[in-house]
Amino acid sequence: MRGILVVNPVATATTVKTRNVLTRALSSELKVDVVETTHRGHGHELAEQARRDGLDVVVALGGDGTINEVVNGLLSAGPAPDVPMLAVVPGGSTNVFTRALGLSRDPIDATAEILDLLRSGQSRSVSLGQADQRWFTFTCGLGFDADVIARVERRRAAGRRASPGLYIGAAVTEFMTGQGRRHPQLTVEIPGQKPVTGVFLCLVSNVNPWTYVRSWPIAPTPLASFQTGLDIFALRKVGVARMLRHVQQSMRGSTGPRGRRTVSGHDLPWIRLRADAPMDWQVDGDWAGQRHELSLRSVPDALRVVAPPVPSTPPTQG
DSSP states (O other): OEEEEEEOTTSTTOOHHHHHHHHHHHHTTSEEEEEEOOSTTHHHHHHHHHHHTTOSEEEEEEOHHHHHHHHHHHTTTOOOTTSOEEEEEEOSSSOHHHHHTTOOSSHHHHHHHHHHHHHHTOOEEEEEEEETTEEESSEEEESHHHHHHHHHHHHHHTTOOOOHHHHHHHHHHHHHHOSTTTSOOEEEEOTTSOOEEEEEEEEEESSSSSEEETTEEEOSSTTOOTTSOEEEEEEESOOHHHHHHHHHHHHHOSSOOOSTTEEEEEEESEEEEEEEEEEEEEETTEEEEEEEEEEEEEEEEEEEEOOOOOOSSOOSOO
16 A cells, blocks of 8 residues: 655644654555645645545644645545545644544554554545535534634734643633624524524534543534534524533533524534624634635545444543
């Protein structure tokens, strides 16, 4: 087998030791080239070239943003039998996609798992989401969640390190001082329901959980999976007490948040989001700019990944 290892050297948890161990280990099973990303979008370029070169597998070492770039490069011409398989090794701060596939949080352990899977020829197809022409692996959003991510990225640009505390602080600040909660601008359309207006928070998920706080899953859409369509949890104007209750429900329940101001949907083929004015949007936890509207769709069997079989009961912590 021929492959390429795409390494983001500045990802939160990526180290020289991990890269060297991974390189030596993969070399025992693959004819592999190692390339470090040097600029935003480089992972996309490398994966796109890997498809043109007819490689068998692309291994990504980095966080969810790196993986998103690689996925978009692999699928730049759409899903097809000649698309290389994707293997992922966690190197970021949260690693939602890697954990959703059932791989270890530890990069060395995950490397050993990937090698075992390659030796035994195990892989599986997963559904992905597409926001217009941009692919996403686990989440996409317009509005509050993207506002939080934009705030986090500004703080990281000022020298702060990514951490659960940084995200929690940004979320609290945005909720208390941002305009989105006081003046909701989103309209949500999903199949079988009338459009819902006055929405300030809208989480679209392709997997469960939506994210993690350290090892604790945040699961507003607990039925989401790689074997189904998109799931959505949306919330209209709400106060502090009700918001805290929904957060608690997301952390402890198997049914997700409930209430008269919530909107939810499971296994959806498409979702449309519209805003009264340009709003921040995010893809797989990375800020993606501003948009008036987004059209999202689920694409079944979009990509083959090196991963263990689907567990009979999805993990809740990891």
